[in-house]
Amino acid sequence: MMPAALDRVRCSVPSHPKYLPLVRSVVQEGANLSGFDADLTQRILLAVTEAVTNVIRHAYDGRDDQRIDLDVIAGEHELQLDLVDYGQFVDPKHIESRPLDEVRPGGIGVHLIKSTMDRVEYVKNEHGGTTLTMVKHGAAEAAAEKETT
Amino acid sequence: MNVTQETHGSATLFIVEGQVDMHTSPELRGHLRTALGNQASPLVVDLTDVAFIDSSGLATLIEALQAVGKYGGKLRLCGLSPEVRKLFDLAQLSTIFDLRDTRAEAVAD
Numbered sequence: 336m337m338p339a340a341l342d343r344v345r346c347s348v349p350s351h352p353k354y355l356p357l358v359r360s361v362v363q364e365g366a367n368l369s370g371f372d373a374d375l376t377q378r379i380l381l382a383v384t385e386a387v388t389n390v391i392r393h394a395y396d397g398r399d400d401q402r403i404d405l406d407v408i409a410g411e412h413e414l415q416l417d418l419v420d421y422g423q424f425v426d427p428k429h430i431e432s433r434p435l436d437e438v439r440p441g442g443i444g445v446h447l448i449k450s451t452m453d454r455v456e457y458v459k460n461e462h463g464g465t466t467l468t469m470v471k472h473g474a475a476e477a478a479a480e481k482e483t484t
Numbered sequence: 485m486n487v488t489q490e491t492h493g494s495a496t497l498f499i500v501e502g503q504v505d506m507h508t509s510p511e512l513r514g515h516l517r518t519a520l521g522n523q524a525s526p527l528v529v530d531l532t533d534v535a536f537i538d539s540s541g542l543a544t545l546i547e548a549l550q551a552v553g554k555y556g557g558k559l560r561l562c563g564l565s566p567e568v569r570k571l572f573d574l575a576q577l578s579t580i581f582d583l584r585d586t587r588a589e590a591v592a593d
Contacts, residue, residue, distance in 0.1 A: 352507035359503075359536070377536075377567045384538045388506045443575055444539045450574060 344407045350391045350420075351399035358387055361407055362416065368409035370473060379414065379471055382451040385444035386418050386467055393429075394422030394464055412473030420464040427457040487515045492591040496524040501533040504541035512541070516548045525557030528590045532563030542575055549581065558582065562590035 346361045348354040359380045366376040387403060395401045406417040427445065449455050454470035485508035488499040496519045504512060519527055527548065531537070545561070552559045562584040564572065572578045584590040 352505065355505045355507055356503060374567070374570075377570075380536065381538060381571065384505055384536075388538065388540065391506065443542070447539060447571075447574065 342408060342410070344409075346405045346407065348403050348405070349399065350395045350401040350403050352388070352391060355384055355387060358383060358405060361405065362414075365407040365409040365414055365416075369414040370412050371414065371471070375471070378451040379416075382448045382469060382471075383416055383418070385447050386416075386469065389425075389444055390418065390420045390422070390465070390467075393425040394420040396422075398422075414471045416469045418465075418467040418469070419460060419462075421462045422464050424459045424463060424465050485511060487512055489515060489519075492528075493593060495526050495528050495591040495593075497528045497530060497587070497591055499530045499533070503536040504534055504544070505536065505538045506540040509540040509544045513544045513547065516544065517551075520548065520551045523555045523557060525552065525555075526591075527552055527557065527559045528587070529559070529561050530563050530587050530590070531561060531565070531568055532587070534565070534568060537568055537571060539575070542571070542577065545581070546577070560584055560590040562587050 344361070344365070346358060348358060362380055362383045363376060366379050371379065383405070387405075390403055391397060391399070402421055404419040406419070408415040408417070448469065451471070452469040453472045454468065456468045458466045458468070460466040485500065485502035485504055488501075490497045490499065498512075498515055498519075500512060502508070516527070516529075529545065529548075549559050560582045563586070564583060569578070572581070572583070
């Protein structure tokens with residue numbers, strides 16, 4: 336069950352890569368609150384890093400003085416991350432992953448996000464940018480969801 | 485992130501510590517490019533003290549692997565933590581790179 340709105344914590348950072356460790360720190364605390372183990376937490380940190388990196392690269396074309404909001408919603412055994420940018424909406428199809436057997440630099444960020452998170456949704460927001468919602472279920476919730484589908 | 489360079493016989497060793505991401509990978513790339521420019525071989529990157537690496541870090545290592553291959557050199561990685569190793573597995577890179585368990589093994593001729 337997702338928590339009440341009061342459990343939503345917002346982290347706003349400039350679109351400079353130097354803030355990536357800060358973003359990871361906030362998400363790590365959220366993952367701890369949701370009871371994720373170290374292994375899953377590491378995967379979630381990777382996913383959010385890839386997502387923020389994509390915002391800087393694609394939504395803001397590398398500009399480092401723009402705004403990025405990250406809402407961390409730490410439920411019991413479930414973590415939701417809403418990443419909001421105010422740049423240009425980028426169709427996720429345009430930043431799709433390369434085939435993994437093509438070994439070349441780059442092009443695997445989206446793959447790493449989708450292979451980690453249980454729900455990944457890109458929506459054009461009211462600011463013209465993108466809101467990316469990523470949800471990770473705990474092991475018990477993922478099993479229950481599988482049973483109902 | 486901190487990068488320390490050492491020479492062990494013919495091997496050029498880079499000891500990387502900290503987190504490798506979009507912010508820090510350009511610094512690692514700079515260190516590697518200097519050695520690649522000198523056609524050093526083998527290049528060894530010790531990741532023992534790397535707590536986190538993302539696709540920017542992987543891209544930097546792939547670039548180095550491709551560059552070293554152009555002059556017939558070798559690139560070895562060592563000391564991958566289980567978390568970092570999982571990322572390599574996930575990206576299907578574990579069989580692409582020459583991965584060694586220890587630094588001593590990686591710098592040996």
